[in-house]
Amino acid sequence: MTAVTTPTKKPVTRARPGQSSPKLAYLPIIFLAFAIGIPLLIIVVYSFLEKPSQGTGVKWVFTTENYRALFIQEKLDGTTAFDTRYIKVLWTSFYYSLITTVVTLVFSVPVAMWIATREARKRTLLVALVTLPFWISILIRTYGMRQIIADEGPIGKFLGLFDISWSILYSPPATILGLIYVFLPFMILPIYASAERFDFRLAEAAYDLGAKRMTVVRRIILPSIRPGVISGVALVFIPALGSFLQSDMLGGGKTNMVANVIANNFGQARNWPFGSALAVLLIILTLLFVLIIQGIAQRRGDKVELV
């Protein structure tokens, strides 16, 4: 209606479709720079400082002792020894994350393919169902998992009918189960996104041209969903490395995974500098894995950008 009263045309000032002022991006960029950059800087700085005698906080004296303490232990009898505890903790985190990634991958590919081959309306519903867990707080879901897998929970009671003893809560399998449970949707969704774009007529054509079942899967389907798989692996493996809750709630409150050790140093143990050094090590290792995954993606020529 206003166009009638203002007949002068100003076509140049209108942004082309899909384009907007870069100024709109400034605020989120500044926000992210502060929200990620400053804590990161604090962690790195703290990791080179001494612990005050009262614990908690830092004493502004430069030291590399915290990094040394990751690998070398000053024992109470005055001797020093190579310390494998934190290497073990890192290895455990890596190992749990790896199992989680492999299991979620094996589960997700068939699920994603199945959803992708349904008709459009059902697909929407099924994807909504996959995202259903996100509607509930992760804390509550983990509590729920704890009830389900408890010795006296439904599984335990059912197996008890057949005199099979069931006791996995507060053990590594419980932690891994919790990780798989929480991270499964993060694997299904990106694989589904790739699978949905796949033209299934290609698979039919391959069959028609005489390819065997496995050949079709290996040569036609898997290469097409590979970007989704790589995204899924990155979305599961990397956050799983730093996960805290599953090991804390299902693993018996022990410092099994690296995030639990870090949290403990900022809590009860009140050794911020050491916790920071461990956090820096975790960040470096995580970055390394990101680069490896991205390297694989790039070599394959897939469009997966992680950093």
Added chain:
Amino acid sequence: MASNKRRRASYVAALAAAGALLLSACGGESTAGGGAGEETAAAGAFPTSGSGEVHVYNWTDYIDTDELKRFTEETGIEVILDTYDSNETLLAKLQAGATGYDVIVPSDYMVAQMIELGLLQDIGVSTFPNGANIKDNLMDAYWDPGRNYSAPWMYGSTGIACNATAEPGCANITSWKEYFTAGLPKMDSLKDQVEVVSAALRATGVAADDLCTTDKAKYLAAQELLNGFKPAVIESDGGIERVVAGTSNVRHAWNGSTHRMKVEVPGVEYIYPSEGLNLWADNLAVPVGAPNLDNAKIFINWMMDPKAAGKQSNFSGYDNGIKGSDEFMDEALKTDPAVVVPADKVALLSSTPNCSEDARALYTEVFTSWQDSQ
């Protein structure tokens, strides 16, 4: 050391006196009633109602929330509750600059440490209308002589809970040494450096009055004992639930929580380890920077009323530091040997060590070293 011993003696006396009070209450003698009268007499200067909120930061599962509703009805103050799992967690949070809490619940040695660090406010607890209700032996507590900073809350001991029905193997445990070396399935440890390390020190032959030693050799022996101790769970929270659910059968446990386990699982017993055990006393205190100071005082005074204290004991399973509260306490508490220390066990109790900074650092070292090697 001498003061340490004296402290311990007066402390044990407090417990014995409490036991005597409980016994007299069983006989039907009433010592309460004066509290309410005094309250009205002194009410002029001290506010008994207010508005807004009081933010209470307490140990997990350690306060009767029905009583909090009664508090709100009577005073008009809303209680916002947050919880923690150890004195060290509380200290870490306050030292890290956490504000917004009006009332906190540190144990004896932690009160002393927090006063030393300037984290608590002198609120003149003994001058409160209910200040006279503090049991005599807890009035002159070493961590707050004359009671300026803190009001007594629950007190109890830390021993071993054993569900002998589910795990017959724990019925034979009589000492910390046997507990740490039992190697049973479904063992459960507190996540508390003072409790775990002091128990390990006791198990390796350190005397009760030497628990704050700075002799590294003694900590090394404790560490070696702990190296072989791999409980299924290391967690202070949720112990009662785990024992009731059958996921834990042997637990390093507080006496009151053991009492609550016993109520639900009849096979549970509280073991007084032969090397001795820690007697602790928790306190209500106000941290520096509390946003609702008046409400905090009203809350603390309200909790020092015999009825309120007795109700809290009924909920948590511990005896408390308020005179006359036994009248409001359940019979089940007064007859439980986990709560009322049997005469032959009284000598085993000694107060939780309040150690020097150097000794505390050794406790932290041994504890985190054990935790991180699980």
